[in-house]
Amino acid sequence: MIVVSDTSPITNLSAVGALELLDQLYDRVIIPQAVYDEMASLEQYLVRLRFKL
Numbered sequence: 001m002i003v004v005s006d007t008s009p010i011t012n013l014s015a016v017g018a019l020e021l022l023d024q025l026y027d028r029v030i031i032p033q034a035v036y037d038e039m040a041s042l043e044q045y046l047v048r049l050r051f052k053l
Contacts, residue, residue, distance in 0.1 A: 001025075001026050001027055002026065002027060002028045002029075002030065003022075003026045003028070003029055003030070004029075004030045004031075004032065005022070005029055005030070005031055005035065006035060007035050007038045007039055007042070009022075010022075010031070010035070010039065011039065011042060
């Protein structure tokens, strides 16, 4: 299954150390450019995410 993700599921899973669940549940996770940009902004200004953009 392919899923398109918003920022919240990715950042919340990352915060609790469970980001690998996306890999286990879905064949492919698509992150739109706007979501990528928002995550980059969060990493730069608010939180250090547990994955690399």
